[in-house]
Amino acid sequence: MAATEALRADNPESIESLSREAESLKARLEEEKAKLNDVDMCVVAQRLDNLAQFNIKPRRVLKGHQGKVLCMDWSSDKRHIVSSSQDGKMLVWDAFTTNKEHAVTMPTTWVMACSYGPSGSIVACGGLDNKCTVYPLSLEEDPASKKKAVATHTSYLSCCSFTNSDYQILTGSGDSTCALWDVESGQLIQSFHGHAGDVMSIDLSPTETGNTFVSGGCDKVAMVWDMRTGDCVQMFEGHDSDINSVRFYPSGDAFATGSDDATCRLFDLRADREVSCYKKESIIFGCNSVDFSVSGRLLFGGYNDYTINLWDVLKGTRLSILYGHENRVSCLGVSPDGTALCTGSWDYTLRVSILANLM
Amino acid sequence: MSNGFHARKYPQQRKSNAEVLSKEDCEKVSTMNKLQEGLQQQRRLIEQLRCEAQITRMRVSQCIEDLVKYCDNWAEEDVLIKGFPKPSDNPFKEKGGCAIL
Numbered sequence: 001m002a003a004t005e006a007l008r009a010d011n012p013e014s015i016e017s018l019s020r021e022a023e024s025l026k027a028r029l030e031e032e033k034a035k036l037n038d039v040d041m042c043v044v045a046q047r048l049d050n051l052a053q054f055n056i057k058p059r060r061v062l063k064g065h066q067g068k069v070l071c072m073d074w075s076s077d078k079r080h081i082v083s084s085s086q087d088g089k090m091l092v093w094d095a096f097t098t099n100k101e102h103a104v105t106m107p108t109t110w111v112m113a114c115s116y117g118p119s120g121s122i123v124a125c126g127g128l129d130n131k132c133t134v135y136p137l138s139l140e141e142d143p144a145s146k147k148k149a150v151a152t153h154t155s156y157l158s159c160c161s162f163t164n165s166d167y168q169i170l171t172g173s174g175d176s177t178c179a180l181w182d183v184e185s186g187q188l189i190q191s192f193h194g195h196a197g198d199v200m201s202i203d204l205s206p207t208e209t210g211n212t213f214v215s216g217g218c219d220k221v222a223m224v225w226d227m228r229t230g231d232c233v234q235m236f237e238g239h240d241s242d243i244n245s246v247r248f249y250p251s252g253d254a255f256a257t258g259s260d261d262a263t264c265r266l267f268d269l270r271a272d273r274e275v276s277c278y279k280k281e282s283i284i285f286g287c288n289s290v291d292f293s294v295s296g297r298l299l300f301g302g303y304n305d306y307t308i309n310l311w312d313v314l315k316g317t318r319l320s321i322l323y324g325h326e327n328r329v330s331c332l333g334v335s336p337d338g339t340a341l342c343t344g345s346w347d348y349t350l351r352v353s354i355l356a357n358l359m
Numbered sequence: 360m361s362n363g364f365h366a367r368k369y370p371q372q373r374k375s376n377a378e379v380l381s382k383e384d385c386e387k388v389s390t391m392n393k394l395q396e397g398l399q400q401q402r403r404l405i406e407q408l409r410c411e412a413q414i415t416r417m418r419v420s421q422c423i424e425d426l427v428k429y430c431d432n433w434a435e436e437d438v439l440i441k442g443f444p445k446p447s448d449n450p451f452k453e454k455g456g457c458a459i460l
Contacts, residue, residue, distance in 0.1 A: 015394070018401035025408040032416070039420040048427070051440065059451040079450070096450050194407065196400060232407060234414070251429040253422065271422040272414055295433035296426065297440060314427060339438040340451060354451050355442045 033273045041266075041276045045314040051297070054310060054320040055356045056341065062093050062350040064100050069344035070112045070127070071159075071331050075120045078337045082123045083350055084111035090125045092137065095335075095342065095352050102143050104135055113159045117166040124150070124169055126157035132171050134183055151181045151188075159202050161213075163227075170213060170227075172199035178215050180227060192225050194232045201245045207252035214255045216243030222257055222267060236267045238274045245289045249313075250296045256313075258287035264301045266313065278311045280318060289331045294338030302329030302343055324351060 067087030074081055080101070081093045088109045092102035108129035115124045117134075123143075126132040132151035135143035151157070155174035162169050163180070168189065172178045178192040178199055197218030205212045212233065216222040222243055224234040241260035248255045254268045254275070263279040264287055278299065285304035292299055292313070299311040308322040308329055327346035334341050344350045435441065443449040 015397050015401060018398065018405060022401060022404050022408060025405060025412065029408060029412060032412070036416050036418045038418050039423065041419075041423050044420070044423050044427070056439065059453065194403065231410075233410070235407060235411060249426065249429075250433070251426070253425060253429075268419070268422045268426075270417040270425075271419045272411075272416045273419070275419060275423060275426075293437050293439045295430050295437035295440065297430040297434065297437065314430060334439070337438070338436065339443070339449075341439065352451060354449065355439050 033271075036271060037273065041314065042316045045312075045316070048314060050315075051312060051319060056310065056320070056322055056353050057356040058324050058351040058353045059340075060095055060098050060352040062095070062098055062352070063348070064091055064093075064103075065089060065348045065350075067109070067348065068327070068346040069330060069348060069350055070110065071114045071125075072333055072342055072344045072350060073114055073116045073123075074333050074335050074342065075116045076118055076336055077120050078335045078339065080116070080120065081342055081350065081352075082114050082116050082125075083344055084114035084125050084127070085348070086110050090114055090123065090135075092123065093350070095340070102135075102137055104144055104147075106133075110156070113157050113171075115160045115162055115169070117162045118164060119166050122162075122166050124160050124162065126151070126160060126171075128156050130154065130156055130173070132157050132160050132169060132181070134169070148183075148186070150183050150186050151179060153177070153179070155198070158198065158200050161202055161204055163204060170202055170204065172202045172215055172217075174198040176217065176219075178202055178213075178225065190227060190230045192230055192232070194223055194225075194235075195219050195221065197242075200243060203247050203255065205252050206248050206250060210252060214246045214248065216246040216257055218242040220259075222246055222255070224255075224269065234269060234272060236274065238265060238267075238277075239263070241286070244287065247290050247292060250292055250294060256290045256292065256299055258290040258301050260286035262286055262303075264290055264299060264311065266299075276313070276316050278309075278316060278318070283309065288329060289333075291332055291334045291341075293334055300332055300334065300341055302332045302345075304328045306345070306347075308332065308341075308343055322353065325349070 065085040067085045072083040081095050084090045088106045090104040111127040122136050124134045130153045131149050133149045136146045151171045153173035153175045159172040176195045180190040195217045199217040202215045211227045214224050220239045222236040223232045239259040243257050243259050245258040257265050266276040268275045287301045289302040299313045301309045306325050310319045325345035329345050331344040341353045
């Protein structure tokens with residue numbers, strides 16, 4: 001205890017005084033933001049037409065994993081899907097035919113992150129091995145023969161995403177940091193410190209000049225980062241529990257979050273605040289993954305109660321519930337052209353759903 | 360916070376340095392580290408909040424208007440709302456479904 005006392009003496013600014021200062025700064029910020037909160041999104045959206053009844057149905061079931069599916073990503077060709085699982089496998093699927101085109105066995109179980117490179121000829125994954133490994137895909141060779149470990153964290157890899165090229169990859173980790181890496185050399189380009197808990201999800205800004213990304217984590221906070229400087233430029237609070245998923249609105253002006261507090265939320269970057277919350281009294285289980293349709297009007301959320309809720313982003317209402325999975329829905333993604341929704345689950349399967357024509 | 364999380368969601372083996380240091384030493388080191396970390400974190404937070412105070416913000420009504428506009432502009436392209444323009448555009452047609460003769 002003597003050491004602790006000595007340390008206290010060396011630091012005239014105590015934790016208490018610092019946190020008091022932080023609180024007053026926060027209060028002032030809230031006051032400023034409240035001044036601009038002139039309207040409620042649901043009220044504005046009342047004048048909009050209601051969307052028709054939704055009939056989104058699974059058309060393909062991808063079977064092959066022998067453990068919980070933990071992550072998935074679409075290829076830019078709108079046809080292939082990469083998925084990773086608790087069984088230590090990463091599989092590459094042809095979603096049209098349901099054929100498995102590649103299978104990679106990782107040296108670890110719980111492969112929590114996987115991502116397709118923009119060219120469609122490289123994939124990356126990682127998990128409890130604390131690493132992010134890339135695998136070039138070719139028809140002739142086993143991808144594992146050309147694998148390369150790019151990133152190393154001090155805790156598990158929770159998410160990864162290539163930037164606009166195959167040459168850089170962004171990672172998020174249980175060590176509470178995000179990092180940008182050069183794929184070729186494996187060099188760390190930039191690291192991002194600020195989260196006070198495990199980072200669970202990242203998403204790159206879809207805007208051309210973006211150079212920003214958003215991250216969410218177990219500290220219940222979402223942060224927007226400048227990739228060039230490594231600085232956190234905006235911070236968004238509001239969730240009552242872990243943020244499991246973050247996803248940019250297609251225009252890049254806002255982003256959605258999915259949380260263990262059983263809500264999804266929409267945060268606007270330019271208003272610098274939460275603008276909508278998607279919840280219902282009957283929804284009590286956490287949301288693991290979110291994604292938008294191409295117009296940004298629909299928000300899909302994958303929940304722990306085995307369902308996918310479909311939200312009207314503007315009106316804040318639930319449009320429908322998609323059933324089918326027999327365990328938690330752990331991940332989901334809308335294909336790049338917006339035609340299909342892929343969902344992955346702890347029931348070991350992935351499903352590809354489309355809007356069934358009303359007959 | 361993160362340790363509790365591991366226990367809850369994902370299994371993870373935690374290495375301890377208990378084998379190297381006595382239990383008492385470990386506790387001392389960890390208390391000091393925690394205190395240092397806490398101070399660091401608070402300082403970073405304050406700096407962060409000061410930066411955020413400088414941001415130029417827009418009215419919520421304006422932001423929402425822009426979100427609505429974006430939805431409108433892209434509505435026709437949204438296949439998950441509008442459906443496929445032609446059935447032949449659908450690459451996920453039921454396999455072996457009845458063909459029109």
